[in-house]
Amino acid sequence: MPRNTPLYHAHVGAGARMVDFAGWSMPLHYGSQLAEHEAVRTACGLFDVSHMTVTDFQGAGARTLLRRLLANDVAKLDGCPGKALYSCLLNDHGGVIDDLIVYLRGDGTYRVVSNAATRDRVRPYLAEHAAAAGVALVPQDAVALIAVQGPAAVATLRAAWGDAAERAVALKPFYSVEIDGVFAGRTGYTGEDGFELIVGAADAQAWWNRLCDAGGRPCGLGARDSLRLEAGLNLNGQEMDETITPLESGLGWTVAWAPEDRGFVGRPALEAQRDAGPKHRLTGLVLEGRALPRHGCDVRTGAGEGVVTSGGHSPVLGQPIALARVPAAAQDGFHVVIRGREIAARAVRPPFVRHGKVCV
Amino acid sequence: MSEVPQDLKYTRNHEWVRSEDDGTVTVGITDHAQAALGDLVFVEPPEAGSTVGADEACAVVESVKAASDVYAPISGEVVEANATLDDSPELINSDPYGEGWIVRLRPTDTTELDQLLSADDYRQLVAEE
Structure with missing residues (x-):
């Protein structure tokens, strides 16, 4: 039975x-994925993302532990309470176990939000390392996560929350604040302005109703996927997995090489790959015609074969788009094989769409 | 519950078939099928004049979720594909049994039509899924 x-x-x-998504019963859409996608690009959409995994780290050793476990460096959060950092969690080979957001909370503890699909892999892994370091790992499972996304997210949050919303509305991107037991981050997965709220499970229904009454449109996982694809955002398990490194999946910018003496899990393997030059890289593709590229479609380039990691219809472009892992040296001749036919594609640098505007 | 018009024939692959007065048959996908696929964004039609065998893939419909073959319910020659779907594939969602029709076929052997499911049979098939 799904949860x-x-x-x-x-x-x-x-x-x-x-x-059923990663063992959870989740909404795919509420009638029309395209209408939900449009709502987020032009107004405000609401997403239940309570299947995501929230884990807190408390204790003096938490900072040291996370500096060792994460490829990005939580030292960047020092002195900035509320600030968030995106990072990969790597294995010894530099492969991506998961991608996550870590927040430094006002009380000096850390909050990690990681994926649903990797919960059974990541939680025990983190717990083992936390125990060894004497850090308290506190799973936050009696919560709901609600993403409020779109150009009207601010107005929706104000209408739903009243004066209390002001401290959240004042947040810069990638900062968070806690107000009356509600954790609000200026974060999201859509390429639009917005917030991600963590509320107590018992308050979830009332919050959802208030946000709907304030004009937010419920959106399912379908729109969440097409929005993040247009935004050029990776999905763990598609763009990367435990056999793919951040350097091969467009996430080199999330690896903190400095300071050089910070040892982190996967660093030696990543350094070797960096110095030798990664064999693959992630690119965006815009395809001719209307046929849709899907995960796993072959890609042909002037420098060898690649693969579509995510693909689909871009409602904003009105064209098929994809993220694809291709040979690092590939410059031209991009084609995607769909039902046996080679469809010409233009390589672009993601995002495809940001803040409602086409960027490619 | 999805709509299943009584006057049409159906396939196990969720196509519907309507016999026209001129001896051709019109084919589309059922209300149940379009709801399961989600928003349609592309239809790859067959070429007029080509011939298809029963249960052969003759068109592809792509939704935001997945690509699905549309199978020819009977053998025949493609008379016409619905050109309106090139620009408005969403008609399959909004009007699956009307403006969202996909292809018209001239049957090779009209007795194949007798093998198709009745509306009652199809309703039962959907209920069992």
């Missing part, structure tokens, strides 16, 4: 088509 989030009944009641 239900605290908002399960709200979804079913709203007529959502529910699907």
Whole structure:
């Protein structure tokens, strides 16, 4: 039996088509994925992302532990309470176990939000390292996560939360604040302005109702995927996995090489790959015609074969787009093989769309 | 519940078939199928004049979620594909049994039509899924 989030009944009641995702029963859409996508690009959409994994780290050794476990450096958060950092969690070979966001909280503890699909791999891994370092790992499982995304996210949050919203609205991107037991981050996965709220499970339904009444449109995992693809954002398990490094998946910028004496899991393997030159890189593709590239489609280039890691229809471009892992040296001659036919594609640098505007 | 018009024939692959007065048959995908696929964004039509065998893939419909073959319910010659779908594939979502039709075929052997499911049979098939 799949697990239900605290908002399960709200979804079913709203007529959502529910699907099993990583062991959770989640809304795929509430009638039209395209209309939900449009709402986020032009107004405000709401996403139940309570399937994500929230884990807190407390204790004097938490900073040292996370500096060793994460490829990005939580020292960048020092002195900036509320600030967030995106990072990969690597294995010894430099492969990506998961990607996550770590927040430095006002009380000096750390909060990590990682993926749903990797929960059973990541939680025990983190727990083992935390125990060895004497750091308290506190799973936050009695919570709901609600993403409020789109150009009208600020107005929606204000209408739903009243005066208390002002401290959240004042946040710069990638900062967070805690107000009356609600954790609000100026973060998201859509390429639009917005917030991600962590609220107690018991308050989830009331929050969802208030945000809907304030004009937020419920959006499912379908729109979440097409929005993040347009935004050029990676999805763990598609763009990267434990056999793919950040350097091969467009995430080199998230690896903190300095200071050189910071040892972190996967560093030796990554350094070797960096020095030899990665064999692959991630690129964006815009395809001719209308046929849609899908995960796993072959890519042909002037410098060898690649593969589509994510693909689909871009509602904003009105064209098929993809992220693809291609030979590092590939410059031209990009074609995607769809149902046996080679479809010409233009290589572009993601994002495809940001803040509602086409960028490619 | 999805709509299943009584006057049409159906396939196990979720196509519907309507016999026209001129001896051709019109084919589309059912309301149940379009709902399962989600928003349609592209239809790859067959070429007029080509021939297809029963249960052969004759078109592809792509939704935001996945690509699906549309199978020819019977053998025949492609008379016409619905050109309106080139620019408006969403008609399959909004009007699956009307403006969202996909292809018109001239049957090679009209007795193949007798093998298709009735509306009642198809309703039962959907209920069992």
